[in-house]
Amino acid sequence: MAGAGVTALPPDVDPAARPSLEDYIGELARGLPVSRRARTAILAEVGDGLADSVEKHQAEGATPDQAATATIKEFGSPRTLAAQFATGLAGVTAHRVGLALVCTGPVVGLVWLAAFIAHGDGLGWRGELTAMLSTIPTYTVVLALVVPAALLATAGAGAAARRLPVRPRQAAAAASFAAVGCVAGDTTLITGLIISAMRGSDVSWLAAVAVLVSAVRLTLAGLAARRCAALRAAAS
């Protein structure tokens, strides 16, 4: 995070007041596990406020050093401020991750089911679904855990938050758990197919599409799990 304080502060801040304010911005940046774009926006906004405060104190007769000290006292601990930002973002991120998992789950499931039907023994979709789940029993357990966790995560923000009072940290934990479950589920499906292919079974083009779809979701779910876990840890 080197240089975060330098770039976030407006250029017209008194050079004598800058070092303390840069330290403040740097510590705030270190407590924000968000995207670079979101972090830049938050730091620019807080940096503008710090500059306003220093100007006000200097206009009242304070030296640049005194103005910087008074400003930092006025703004409160950067760690507390970072935790407050992280708390708000944890709820929103959990909501988005939960929604994404709930929406993409049936799509990924249908692609795999289509692959099983294409490869199957003419059992019909109900029979193939049962055959798919019994072939990979772990997947049933994963589904039973992931779906409720993803639904709980959606209550981190939005309309669901008004119906189900879930704290942002709890929603982030649920989102993280659901995303890790998705990674496990997709890994199980892909591994099952690889084992089947190694035993000599034909791999249809639909199965290749299913692997591709699962690989994309697995990657995105892994990143989402990491982000949610980091926000949960940073939130108050």
Add this chain to the structure above:
Amino acid sequence: MRAEVLKGHLDGLMLAALEAGPLHGYAIMEALSTNSNGTLNLPTGTIYPALHRLERAGLVTASWSSNEGRRRRTYSLTAPGRKELAAQRANWREFSTAVSAVLNGDGSWPAPA
């Protein structure tokens, strides 16, 4: 006044500060301090996450402007924000009337049927 005393009222106070027109974060904090004769002196940093929360709830909108290399984020009330402010004012009047009546022991609340 300590921040925890204001818990639950900060949203209404920020919406009220924006009623007269768009302001940036530090100006909102200054308005709260000035309009309360210095009584409402919160840690200034608190205002920014709270404003982001109001923005996510659709009660305020934010826009960036740039002047001489200085980027500034300014907030404005939305129509739902004005509605929420009116609701918070009504709730506060009822709450403060009730608490005053109980604390002062004048028996003026609730109003007799």
